[in-house]
Amino acid sequence: MTSHPHSQSRAPDAHAVDDRVTPFHVDALDARGRVVRLGASLDAVLAHHDYPAPVKRLLGEAVALTVLLGSTLKIEGRFILQTRTDGPVDLLVVDFAAPQDVRAYARFDAEKLAALQASLLAGAAFDSGALLGHGHLAMTIDQGLSVNRYQGVVALEGGGLEAAAHQYFTQSEQIPTRVRLAVAEEMHPGGAASSWRAGGLMVQFLPSEGGRVRPVDLHPGDAPEGTELPVADEDDAWTETQSLVGTLEDVELVDADLSSERLLYRLFHERGVRVFDAAAVVAKCSCSRERVMGVLANFSQEERASLVEDGRIGVTCEFCGRTYAFKAEEIVDAGAPDSAGA
Structure with missing residues (x-):
């Protein structure tokens, strides 16, 4: 070795x-x-x-x-x-x-x-x-x-x-x-x-x-019965x-x-x-409060508002299980201006 x-x-x-x-x-x-x-x-x-x-x-x-x-x-x-x-x-x-x-x-x-x-x-x-x-x-x-x-x-x-x-x-x-x-x-x-x-x-x-790598052709599917199909022999190595x-x-x-x-x-x-x-x-999980905020900011204003419960929004990372809590006013009016078709 x-x-x-x-x-x-x-x-x-x-x-x-x-x-x-x-x-x-x-x-x-x-x-x-x-x-x-x-x-x-x-x-x-x-x-x-x-x-x-x-x-x-x-x-x-x-x-x-x-x-x-x-x-x-x-x-x-x-x-x-x-x-x-x-x-x-x-x-x-x-x-x-x-x-x-x-x-x-x-x-x-x-x-x-x-x-x-x-x-x-x-x-x-x-x-x-x-x-x-x-x-x-x-x-x-x-x-x-x-x-x-x-x-x-x-x-x-x-x-x-x-x-x-x-x-x-x-x-x-x-x-x-x-x-x-x-x-x-x-x-x-x-x-x-x-x-x-x-x-x-x-x-x-x-x-x-490169010629030593000869990929096998995909089966044509509609070849007549009995047709001999090409076979690519694998390299000995x-x-x-x-x-x-x-x-x-x-x-x-x-x-x-x-x-x-x-x-x-x-x-x-x-x-x-x-x-x-x-x-x-x-x-290592790459989630963070800033990243979650960025994701929420891409939602429409109506979608963000629908997430509010008791004046707060909670988001849990599916990877690491960490929960991020936001006040409703941090999220509902955040992000890019909401416009039709955006």
């Missing part, structure tokens, strides 16, 4: 550090990617709401995936993952503000969740696809007012977040990508409250010769990369005693892997 920048080959660091995302390259396979390990930051995100365990597990997957993707932003901006579906968990929102801040929220239907649990065999784990159901997943890059937002949307058809990520990269980016996600609840002795851990790995095939990632077990991604470097060494030591400086991940 080699580290970066400007260092010689060395043994992988045995010291495991949570709440970090670690970039890596496997030059021999033209592959690069990231590993994320979440501990206290995930607990901090989940602590704001009384989520049932299956919802915590699903939201943990979403947070790990969002950090993997959002941490690739080269400049300050936001990466937002959002699902809207018909399943027991009908809404997930994870907001990553580069370079390190993450917050998240899930909305669920307790009755649908109980019905799903009752339908499972004894001891069976919740499947993230069953929790989500059918709908769509949107990934948005917001770099501020001066740059147009970029958004990619993929359908959720009963599969989980890993499958949705693969579909997104095939459909929107056309970059061969493999994603692995895992979440675990860690029990503590003596009746202490449990904690949560999440891990994720994303690896992409990015050869310098990418096939090998996927095989290696396929050996990765969930427990390795959430093992508190296994460092990200040792994890990567287990996977790619025969080919050699370079690791780069890890970046911190911090659970």
Whole structure:
């Protein structure tokens, strides 16, 4: 294993550090990617709401995936993952503000969740696809007012977040990508409250010769029966990369005693892997009294007036649960002048 920048080959660091995302390259396979390990930051995100365990597990997957993707932003901006579906968990929102801040929220239907649990065999784990159901997943890059937002949307058809990520990269980016996600609840002795851990790995095939990346054509749908459709053979390097990632077990991604470097060494030591400086991940909500005031100022005067109760307006942040209270006169007459069609 080699580290970066400007260092010689060395043994992988045995010291495991949570709440970090670690970039890596496997030059021999033209592959690069990231590993994320979440501990206290995930607990901090989940602590704001009384989520049932299956919802915590699903939201943990979403947070790990969002950090993997959002941490690739080269400049300050936001990466937002959002699902809207018909399943027991009908809404997930994870907001990553580069370079390190993450917050998240899930909305669920307790009755649908109980019905799903009752339908499972004894001891069976919740499947993230069953929790989500059918709908769509949107990934948005917001770099501020001066740059147009970029958004990619993929359908959720009963599969989980890993499958949705693969579909997104095939459909929107056309970059061969493999994603692995895992979440675990860690029990503590003596009746202490449990904690949560999440891990994720994303690896992409990015050869310098563009001709080596041959996207598979979409099925034409109306081809006559028996028509032979073109098949694009995968590059041998990418096939090998996927095989290696396929050996990765969930427990390795959430093992508190296994460092990200040792994890990567287990996977790619025969080919050699370079690791780069890890970046911190911090659970932090960006809400503030000023931001909430700004949002309310965009409402019409009638809408602001309808929010008044007992002479006050209360607004609760869905991400962190913090409540902001305003006197009616602060809000009702605030903001831009109200005009028809504005």
